[in-house]
Amino acid sequence: MSTPPTKAILFLGATGGVALSTLRRCLSAGYSCIALCRNPATLSNLLSSSSGPSDAALPSNLTIVQGNAHSASSLAACLVHPNDPTRLVDAVIFSIGAKPTLSGIDDPHVCEKGMSALLEALRAVRAGEANPSGKPRLVAVSSTGVGTLGRELPWAMVPMYKLLLGQAHKDKRAMESLVVEAGKKGEVEWTIIRGSLYTDGPATEGKVRAGWEDPVAGTRGQVPIGYTISREDVGKWVFEKCVEGEGDGREWVGKVAVLTY
Template identity: 30%
Template sequence: MTTSTATQFIAFFGATGGCTNACLVHTLKAGFFATALARTPSKLTDMLLAQGLEKSIIDTQLTIVKGDIADLLAIKSVLTNNNTFESTAADSVQIASQIISGIGGTPQMRMSLSKPMTIDNPEICATTTKNIIQALQEIYSAHPSTTQHKPSIAVISTTGVSDVREDVPFGFRTFYHVGLAVPHRDKKEMERLVSENASSTGVFRGAVIVRPSLLKGDQSVKSGKGWQKLKVGKEDKPAVGFTVHRADVGQWICEQVVKTGGESYFGQKVTLTN
């Protein structure tokens, strides 16, 4: 599966997950080109076909790179549409215009009153972000002209991690602040890394941090209520609610970040809820 290296494209990490998969479906349906990292490419292809995408769209608009978030070479291939090492010429490499990252771990319960829930990889979000940053730094070093076209990044975080305003309903606060303390620590570190590297001297030209409330449903774009029905807030005035559908979060990211470039949300921590 290949796309034209002369065409702008959007890089996806975590595309076999709910919100990000839904965003990728809407992105491809809108006619954009994309790349995606997947440990099992056939799994991602099957998910997209199950979403109703035509195989011709997948074949012509999407490049799937086999690998995981620990594989820097695979990450660089996603960020450059497999073009990083095809030539040493500085102008031969095109970098993604946007990065969408929704990497997450699998929740696991444990016998602990203070921290009853963890995830299979408790640092997966921070590790992914660090590796994306390192990959971009290496691309910029090898191909200096790419620094003129730095990508923006949108990451999927969560409510319950704000140091500014409480954004979780009262009835959920113990669950969020005690039960989810371990995965939320990872989300906060991811947010810190993204924010620190979204500046004139950083690797990203801008960043949007998306904080959905408790996610429900799967990635099926037919099962959501629609992105326009979401309540949207920012960190100093969050939208507070109990749950939000994964498909709606993915569609919102496509409509408000992918299609527009996301500039109006750069530097913001956007809360989404039903």
């Protein structure tokens, strides 16, 4: 009996802190990882700086594809399992976002456009001649302050979020709506990650608190209220709970995970 191919995971926004943290852990676990990047050298440099000499070879289980996460055609080329063309990738880690500028953010619809392109690409690949099987697990990184079912922020942070992050959060809400609708149609199995204010700190042990919301049922569990969480810790949580969790983290399928310290 042949051994089934290892799990394949597509990373969008892999040069950002959350996805990069998850990617490093997936590579170490031996999963087949694909990263779509506008500038592959940026990701290569980030991985090299964390793992050894700058001229060290990249992991053999990593494929970096040059392309734009807003291009459905670029995305379609990355959605098929690299070792089994009859299957879609097992998971997609979606962590693209806008960059702040002096006048606001550089693209006020970056997340919405990226998610629209991803879902368009997924439909196109499924409708193609190869018609690969599978339903990818979609993990989409969002932010606290986006939810509508209850408070996620300390009161002291509410004015700052509204003033500085209003447009970015509008984009995140649009992205989240696309994810939830795709789940209702049976196109993906999803988990949305809402971390509190992201920092560049290290991973911690035992400090992350997690709560949940179910936007389809309109219910929520005990949602923790906190100020910050490191991108490294969020990526670690995604790896442990959504990639390697018991039953592939099915506890969090169809849920919004709210993470903070």
